[in-house]
Amino acid sequence: MMNNPPTILIIDDDQAIIQNMVPFLERTGFRVEAAFDGQAGLTKIQQIQPDLILLDVIMPHMNGREVLRRLRHSDNWLPVILLTQVGDATERAMALEEGADDYLNKPFEPQELVARMHAVLRRYNPNKPPLNAAQKLASHDIILDRTARRVLHQNHEVNLTPKAITLLDYLMTHPEEVISRERLLEVIWGWADPVGIRTVDTRVAELRRLLGDSPEIHRYIETVAGEGYRFVGKVEILA
């Protein structure tokens, strides 16, 4: 448990973003440091050991994904949120597989960033790599092979569409965290709009059905009225 305010390191080459984000986050209760490129960011990480890193991707000389790769390669599992437009579904999946704890597409609402930061900090365990970095996850009687994009339920393969797997993947890598419908739509499709929100409900219902849930009892994915969905239970890294 952290008694002092968490220290946040922002790594972004855009001066205007840093100039405006720093005072906002300080007012919200964080201690904030900044670096303007990837290499400077890596140096600063060594110096200050932040509690959370906000990392832009498109930067000159060394981009954010290279920074992330170097961090994870050196077994440094400090929480990282990518702040960028992560393009199509493949890029989004790759960003998370490379070890980012989460991502936010610019431009985002400041309050959304703070909510995401708190969620990531709550999940962080300094003794374990994040679930996002795992190749295989297990919870209840579900095994999710994130690399092969396959799901086993009670040792039988479940025929899920790619988007259903993306949905389950995101829920399982954020266990016990309420994820809004808008966020889930963005994860599945890359954008969020009010029209598609019910699509998320349809997909969750389908996922529940394929995982053998009854309409009355939801063992895996819980509905949080007015807020979104939550994956229930402990998720462990198998590989």
Next chain:
Amino acid sequence: MNWLPGLLILLMLFIGQAALIWIWLRARYKAELNELALTHQEDMQRFVRRFDHELKNPITAIRFALANLAGSAASPEQQITIQSIDEQVSRISDLLTNLRKLTELNRVALETIEVDLHALLNEIIDLIGEKHPDRQISVSREFTADQALYGDRYLLLLVIYNLLDNAIKFSPKACQISLQTRDNPNGSLSLIIQDNGIGIQASEIEHIWEELYRSQSVQHIPGSGLGLALVKAIVERHNGTATITSDGHEGTTVELTLPTRPS
């Protein structure tokens, strides 16, 4: 006259060769048109990515600047100004989101299934009603039960939603929309959406599907100019067609032709 058969054979050979050359030229022309269209699409995607990249940072910075101002001891008048700026920033942000949707639509993998048309329309009409609670909207349906489309349900929802939303936006307060279907001989299904709105001038019909195009007569009505471009992109991803007709004074008819089975 014994030269006649020889002449006829020569003539037939000549016609046959001319026909082959004609077919080859047409195929070549179509291939070049397709290549031009593909190049245009790739150019468009590249432009949108760069445009998006250049805008997203300033908008992010503005959002944080506004949040800082709102959190400071701003006067009530300043709070109103901050709110107004924030709304405009949201408009730009929505425009960026729609541009991204357009580029994503060209490469996103579709999940095609049989889609119950009635259930889809019921959902869309509910959503439209929620978006326009103050409007009198009357939707009449003339089609048989158990009709289905084959496609990505969410994207089909977006298509029809956008068209109905447009019909309402550009119609009087008491909006009347009629929905009809037609089964086509090739197995596709046409959904015909007719409204009693302001119509579209003949000179504008050819531009109506273009990105960011907005008719002069609707500049006062909020919109991004991307809705129909999105509709077109989704319909084309489904190998369908969309056409618009209007007499320019009252009413617009949109006809969507979409598959009902896998191709």
